[in-house]
Amino acid sequence: MRTLIFRTVAPYLSSLMVLFSVFVLLRGHNEPGGGFIGGLIAASAFAIYGIACGVSPVRRAMYFHPMALSAAGLLMGSVAGLLSIFAGVPFMTGLWVTVPFFTEELKLSTVLLFDIGVYFVVVGAISSIALALEEREVE
Amino acid sequence: MEVPMAFLVAIFFAVSIYLFLSRHIIRILLGAAILSNAVNLLIFTSGRLTREIPPILPAGGATEGIVTANPLPQALILTAIVIAFSFFAFLLVLSYRAYQELGTDDTNEMRFAEPEEQKLPPLGY
Amino acid sequence: MASSAKEPVDISVAMVTDPVPLADWLIIAPLILCTIFGAVLLMVRKDTRLQPIIALPGLVALVVIAAALLAHVVSSGPVTMTMGRWLPPFGISFTVDILGALLTLTGAIAALAGGIYGAGDVNNSGRRYGFYPFLFLMMAGVSGAFLTGDIFNLYVWFEVLLIASFGLLILGSERGQIDGATKYAFLNLVATTFFLIATGYLYGIFGTLNMADIALKAQAMEEKAPLVTLLSLYFLAFGMKAAAFPVNFWLPASYHTPRVVVSALFAGLLTKVGVYAFMRVALVLFPAERDMLGWVIAVIAALTMILGAMGALAQTDFRRLLGYLVISGIGIMFAGIALASPGGISAAIFYALHSMIVMTALYLASGLAARASGGFSIAGSGGIYTTHPFLAAVTLILFFAVSGLPPFSGLWPKVILVKASLDVGAWWLAGAVLLSGFLTTIAVGRVWVLSYWRPAPEAAAAGEEANLNPVIDYAPLVMLTAIVVVLGMFPQQILELSQVGTEQLLNPIEYIRSVFPAGGAQ
Numbered sequence A: 001m002r003t004l005i006f007r008t009v010a011p012y013l014s015s016l017m018v019l020f021s022v023f024v025l026l027r028g029h030n031e032p033g034g035g036f037i038g039g040l041i042a043a044s045a046f047a048i049y050g051i052a053c054g055v056s057p058v059r060r061a062m063y064f065h066p067m068a069l070s071a072a073g074l075l076m077g078s079v080a081g082l083l084s085i086f087a088g089v090p091f092m093t094g095l096w097v098t099v100p101f102f103t104e105e106l107k108l109s110t111v112l113l114f115d116i117g118v119y120f121v122v123v124g125a126i127s128s129i130a131l132a133l134e135e136r137e138v139e
Numbered sequence B: 001m002e003v004p005m006a007f008l009v010a011i012f013f014a015v016s017i018y019l020f021l022s023r024h025i026i027r028i029l030l031g032a033a034i035l036s037n038a039v040n041l042l043i044f045t046s047g048r049l050t051r052e053i054p055p056i057l058p059a060g061g062a063t064e065g066i067v068t069a070n071p072l073p074q075a076l077i078l079t080a081i082v083i084a085f086s087f088f089a090f091l092l093v094l095s096y097r098a099y100q101e102l103g104t105d106d107t108n109e110m111r112f113a114e115p116e117e118q119k120l121p122p123l124g125y
Numbered sequence C: 001m002a003s004s005a006k007e008p009v010d011i012s013v014a015m016v017t018d019p020v021p022l023a024d025w026l027i028i029a030p031l032i033l034c035t036i037f038g039a040v041l042l043m044v045r046k047d048t049r050l051q052p053i054i055a056l057p058g059l060v061a062l063v064v065i066a067a068a069l070l071a072h073v074v075s076s077g078p079v080t081m082t083m084g085r086w087l088p089p090f091g092i093s094f095t096v097d098i099l100g101a102l103l104t105l106t107g108a109i110a111a112l113a114g115g116i117y118g119a120g121d122v123n124n125s126g127r128r129y130g131f132y133p134f135l136f137l138m139m140a141g142v143s144g145a146f147l148t149g150d151i152f153n154l155y156v157w158f159e160v161l162l163i164a165s166f167g168l169l170i171l172g173s174e175r176g177q178i179d180g181a182t183k184y185a186f187l188n189l190v191a192t193t194f195f196l197i198a199t200g201y202l203y204g205i206f207g208t209l210n211m212a213d214i215a216l217k218a219q220a221m222e223e224k225a226p227l228v229t230l231l232s233l234y235f236l237a238f239g240m241k242a243a244a245f246p247v248n249f250w251l252p253a254s255y256h257t258p259r260v261v262v263s264a265l266f267a268g269l270l271t272k273v274g275v276y277a278f279m280r281v282a283l284v285l286f287p288a289e290r291d292m293l294g295w296v297i298a299v300i301a302a303l304t305m306i307l308g309a310m311g312a313l314a315q316t317d318f319r320r321l322l323g324y325l326v327i328s329g330i331g332i333m334f335a336g337i338a339l340a341s342p343g344g345i346s347a348a349i350f351y352a353l354h355s356m357i358v359m360t361a362l363y364l365a366s367g368l369a370a371r372a373s374g375g376f377s378i379a380g381s382g383g384i385y386t387t388h389p390f391l392a393a394v395t396l397i398l399f400f401a402v403s404g405l406p407p408f409s410g411l412w413p414k415v416i417l418v419k420a421s422l423d424v425g426a427w428w429l430a431g432a433v434l435l436s437g438f439l440t441t442i443a444v445g446r447v448w449v450l451s452y453w454r455p456a457p458e459a460a461a462a463g464e465e466a467n468l469n470p471v472i473d474y475a476p477l478v479m480l481t482a483i484v485v486v487l488g489m490f491p492q493q494i495l496e497l498s499q500v501g502t503e504q505l506l507n508p509i510e511y512i513r514s515v516f517p518a519g520g521a522q
Helices: A004-027 A035-053 A055-062 A066-087 A110-138 B002-020 B025-046 B072-102 C002-006 C022-027 C029-043 C050-076 C098-121 C124-128 C131-147 C151-169 C175-206 C211-220 C225-242 C250-254 C260-285 C287-313 C318-339 C342-373 C389-403 C411-423 C427-453 C474-489 C492-506 C509-515
Strands: A096-101 A104-109 C079-082 C093-096
Touching (some): A004 A110, A055 A110, A104 A110, A110 B072, B002 B025, B025 B072, B025 C175, B072 C175, C022 C093, C050 C079, C050 C098, C079 C509, C093 C098, C093 C131, C093 C509, C098 C131, C098 C342, C098 C474, C098 C492, C124 C131, C131 C151, C151 C175, C151 C260, C175 C211, C175 C250, C211 C260, C211 C509, C225 C287, C225 C318, C250 C318, C260 C287, C260 C342, C260 C492, C287 C318, C287 C427, C318 C342, C342 C389, C342 C411, C342 C474, C342 C492, C389 C427, C389 C474, C411 C427
C-alpha cells in the first residue's frame, strides 16, 4: 500500500483519528461514546499508519510497547476500583470530586479513570495484534 | 417477533456448525465468527424484543409508569462481543502462525503435537 | 438533579447504604492483587531479572490472602460483596462460601509452586514473552471464577483465564505448541460458547443472573423441563472445560506441548474450574433437576475415570500419561456430584483439592525427571533411581497418592466415595472407582519401573549430568509433596471443612441469605 497519496495523507489522518478518539473517550462521560470505542478508533489509526508507512515508524511513534500500554490501562482500571476502599463503599463504586477549573467546574470521577484505563487496554491490545499481523505481511 | 428471530438464530447456528465441521482452519475461523453472532442474537432475543424507549432517565429524574427497553441483554451482548472479538483476533493470529510454521491449514495433517508413530517402551524388564 | 430537591429519592431501595467492613474486601482482594501484579509485571516485561523478584512475593501474598479469606469464611459463614453499591440482584455480587475459599487457597498454593519452579525453568525468552504476567492474569481468572456469585461474571472469568492460558501455552512458539494451542483454543472456544448459550437461555427464563436469586426462583418454578435442558447444556459446557469423557480430546492433544511448569499449572487449575462451576450450577442452582440427570452424570463419570486410566496405560510419554491421569481424576469428582449425597460431594471436594496439588506436583516431577534423564519418553529414559534418589523417592510418594494408595491424600476421598456409592446401591460406580485406581497404579508403576528403576539405557547414560538446584527446583515439589503427605496422615481438618462446604452447597440458605439479608427480592 505504498502509494504516494496514501503515504502523504496517512500521518495527518492518523493524528486526526487519535484526536477524535480522545474526544469520543471524554464524551463517553455523559453521552454515547467511551473508552472501548475510543480505544478502537485509536487502534485503527495506528493500523492505518502502519499500513501506509510500515510497522517500525508506528512502534517508534507509540514509544511504549503496545502491551505495556495495555498493562498501564489495566493498572489504572484496578486502581480506580480500589479507590473506593477509602470511602467505605464496595469495590468499583463511582466516586466524584468537583474541581474548579478556571471559570467552569470540572467533575472528575473514578469512573472516568476506569474508562481511560479501558481506552489504554483496548489501544494496546488491538494495536499489538494489528501490528503483529501487518509485520508478517511485509516479510 | 421472537419466533422469526428464533429461526434466524437457528440458521446462524446451522451455518456455523457446518463450517466447524470442515477440516480447514480458515473455515473453522469463519464458523467461530458466525457462532459468536448467533449467540449474541440468542441473548438479545431472550431479553424479549419490544419497541420501547431507551432506558435513559429524562432530565426531570425518575418518573413512574414509563415502560423502557431492557438494557441488560445489550450489556451482556456488548461484553460477549468484546470477548468474541478479542478471541477472534487471537485465533486469527494463531491460525496464521500455524499456517506459517506447520505449512498446512488442514487439521488432519497437523500432527506435530501427536505424532502418529511412537517408539514402544521395552516390553520386558 | 432538580428533582432530588423536589422529592427526595430513597436511595436505600437500590443501593447499599451500610459502610462495608474492611474484612469484606478479602473477597475481591485476590482479584485486585492478581490484576495489579499482572499489570505491573507486564509493564516491566523486558527486565527478565526483575520478573521473579516482583512475582514471587506477589504469589506469597496471594496465598496469605486466600488463607485469610478461608479463615474469614469459616468463622462467619458465606460473605458477599456487591460491586458498585448496587443492591443484588442488580449489581454483580461476589459471594464466597467454604468451597470457593478452599479452592482459591489450593489454587494459590499451586500457583506459588509453579512460580518458584518457573524461576528456574523458564528461560529469559519465556520471561520476555510474559510467563509471570500471564500467570497472574490466569490466577485472576481462576480466583474470579471461584469467588463470583453471578453466572455471567463466571463466564467472563472463564474467558479471562482462557485468554491468559493461550498466552502461556504458546510461550515458546514451537511447532508442537502451536499445533496443540490451535486445538486447545478452538475446542475451548466451543465449550465457553455452550456456556454462554446456556446463560442466555437462563436469562430468558429467569430474568436474573445472580446465582442466589436464580436458586430462589428455580425452587419456586413449577415447570421443570426447561431447567433440565439448561442443566444439560451446562453439563456439556463444563464437562468440556473439565475434560470429561466424550468431550475430553483437547486435553491430551495439548497439555504435553507447553513448558512443564505451564502444564503443571493447567493440570492443577483449569479443569478444576470446570468441575467447580458444575458443582455450583448443579448443586446450588438446579438441585431438583440434577436428581433427574444423576444417572447420566454417573455413567459419564464412570466412563471418564476408566477410559482416562486406560488412556494413561497406553502412553509412552510421561507427560501425555499425566494428561490422561488428570482426566481420570475428573471422573472421580463427577462421580461425587452424581451421587449428590453429603458423603459423595465432600469426597468430590476433597478429591478436587488433592488433585490440584498432586497433578501440579507430578508435572513438576516429570520436568525434573526429564532434565535428569534426558527426555519425557518412558522408552528412552531410565536410572533416575540411582542418579537422583531423592527425586525418585518424592515421585514415588506422588505415584502412591495419585493411585489412591495409603497413607497419602488420594486414599480418603476415594474411601468416602466408595462408601457413599455403596450406600445408595451404586455398586458399579464403586467398582469403577476401584478399577480406575487399579489401572492408574499399573500405569504409574510402569513409569516407575521403566524410567526410575531400570538401569539407564546406553544412549541416555551418555547424556550430560543434570544439575538440579536444591532450592528452586526441589522446593516447590517438596512443598506440594509435604501437603500430600500431611493431608494423607491428618485428613480430619480438611474432611471437616469439606463436609461443612457440602452442607453449604446442599442447603444454600446461608449463601442466599448472605446475598439477600432480607430474604429475597421477590
